[in-house]
Amino acid sequence: MRALNHPSRKSLTLSGVLYALSDPVRLSIVKSIAAHGEQSCGTFGLSVAKSTASHHFRVLRETGVIQMRAEGTQYINSLRREDLDSRFPGLLDAVLQASNPV
Amino acid sequence: MRALNHPSRKSLTLSGVLYALSDPVRLSIVKSIAAHGEQSCGTFGLSVAKSTASHHFRVLRETGVIQMRAEGTQYINSLRREDLDSRFPGLLDAVLQASNPV
DNA sequence: CCTGTTGTTCGATGTTATTAGAACAACAGG
DNA sequence: CCTGTTGTTCTAATAACATCGAACAACAGG
Numbered sequence: 001m002r003a004l005n006h007p008s009r010k011s012l013t014l015s016g017v018l019y020a021l022s023d024p025v026r027l028s029i030v031k032s033i034a035a036h037g038e039q040s041c042g043t044f045g046l047s048v049a050k051s052t053a054s055h056h057f058r059v060l061r062e063t064g065v066i067q068m069r070a071e072g073t074q075y076i077n078s079l080r081r082e083d084l085d086s087r088f089p090g091l092l093d094a095v096l097q098a099s100n101p102v
Numbered sequence: 103m104r105a106l107n108h109p110s111r112k113s114l115t116l117s118g119v120l121y122a123l124s125d126p127v128r129l130s131i132v133k134s135i136a137a138h139g140e141q142s143c144g145t146f147g148l149s150v151a152k153s154t155a156s157h158h159f160r161v162l163r164e165t166g167v168i169q170m171r172a173e174g175t176q177y178i179n180s181l182r183r184e185d186l187d188s189r190f191p192g193l194l195d196a197v198l199q200a201s202n203p204v
Numbered sequence: 205c206c207t208g209t210t211g212t213t214c215g216a217t218g219t220t221a222t223t224a225g226a227a228c229a230a231c232a233g234g
Numbered sequence: 235c236c237t238g239t240t241g242t243t244c245t246a247a248t249a250a251c252a253t254c255g256a257a258c259a260a261c262a263g264g
Contacts, residue, residue: 014200019124022117023252041211049254054212056252073210073261088200094192098116125222143241151224156242158222175231175240 004061004068009083012064017088020063021095026056030065030079034096038078040071106163106170111185114166119190122165123197128158132167132181136198140180142173 021027025048032044046053057077060066064083068075084092123129127150134146148155159179162168166185170177186194 014197015124015126015129018120018129018197022120022124024117025252027117027120042209048252050211051213051255052253058212059251070260073208075211088196090192090196091200094190094196095116095120098190098193127222144239150222152241153225153243154223159241161221172230175238177241 004070006061006067007064009064009087012083012087014088014091016063017065017084017091020059020065023056023059025053026060026065027095027099029056029060029077031096031099033066033077033079034092038076040074040076042074106172108163108169109166111166111189114185114189116190116193118165119167119186119193122161122167125158125161127155128162128167129197131158131162131179133198135168135179135181136194140178142176142178144176 021030025046028046029044033039041053041057044053046056048056057066057068057075060077061068064080067078067080069078070076079092081092123132127148130148131146135141143155143159146155148158150158159168159170159177162179163170166182168179169182170179172178181194183194
């Protein structure tokens with residue numbers, strides 16, 4: 001439970017990010033963080049099992065969309081805005097603007 | 103070979119478009135059209151079988167990313183720029199800018 | 205310690221994607 | 235007509251994904 005692999009900014013791929021964002025559950029996670037700021041995994045009200053949610057958080061983390069840090073018994077999730085904007089300027093904003101409000 | 107289903111502008115979905123663009127083969131098709139204008143299917147130099155290429159063109163068409171029209175024995179592919187820009191402003195440009203040059 | 209909270213990992217399952225070969229369809233040009 | 239070009243459709247095999255339940259791990263607080 002300790003090893004959180006975050007890819008470096010350089011190793012982010014466009015295909016990977018697009019793939020991560022193409023899932024509705026993951027997109028809703030990203031939208032929620034963008035709207036409400038960083039949150040722990042349990043606060044998203046996802047209608048999937050814990051293990052499924054964990055899988056989606058992992059995909060978002062391993063593709064470089066989000067960052068997770070441990071805090072007590074929970075994990076705080078935040079967007080990697082600077083990294084995403086640096087590698088793919090305008091992409092995150094376009095996706096957030098295109099998606100319906102949370 | 104005659105029925106080409108193109109979704110209406112309204113029925114384009116963000117998840118669908120992101121999914122379509124998340125595949126490297128399909129992304130290369132989109133990049134090529136964006137760079138060189140409309141092209142027939144055979145001009146992309148794709149390193150996949152004909153049937154595989156046809157599959158990818160279909161995904162791009164059915165998610166609303168490209169438009170295909172018959173012309174003689176071949177199909178001419180073009181981007182649905184206006185529709186994409188209307189529904190997801192800035193998204194296509196961000197994707198094209200983020201990807202490496204063709 | 206013991207218990208509850210939080211989230212991960214493992215194993216399994218069902219669905220969807222990707223890929224390719226073979227056969228087919230539409231058309232153009234001798 | 236016959237042939238070659240272009241691309242689709244069908245069928246099938248492999249790979250990848252999403253999903254869940256159960257078990258586990260880390261931690262906080264009695």
